[in-house]
Amino acid sequence: MSIPSDIQEGYAIDSGANELKLIPIQAHSSVGKLDQETQKKVAYSNIWDHTDVRLESSAEGIKENIILKSSDAPTTFRYKVMGQLNNDLEGQNVKLMPTWLKDASGKSREVKQTLKHV
Secondary structure: OEOOOEHHHOEEEEEOOEEEEEEEOOOOOOEOEEOOOOOOEEEEEEEEOOEEEEEEEEOOEEEEEEEEOOOOOOOOOOEEEEOOOOOOOEEOOEEOOOEEEEOOOOOEEEEOOOOOOO
């Protein structure tokens, strides 16, 4: 697993020789701030307009939190995916987990992820 100092470099998850790298598209440059207490969370400010990102490493992989700071924040986020990933968002020994959101009132709902081959 690889968490970059600048989010524009993208981050990677791997299982043996299989690596999947996600690079945010049209992201602003942002150098991450390491959480000194846990040493496992990195926060990036203003990746997209009005949007922060926090990456957290664990034994299972990397959890990404996208924090929308205002109603002016984007509603769609795109990533360049490097590595093998099928339409079910699975690769060889690597899988993207389902995504969900929690709004300001605390209500949660699932978010659709799609893969576009270019």
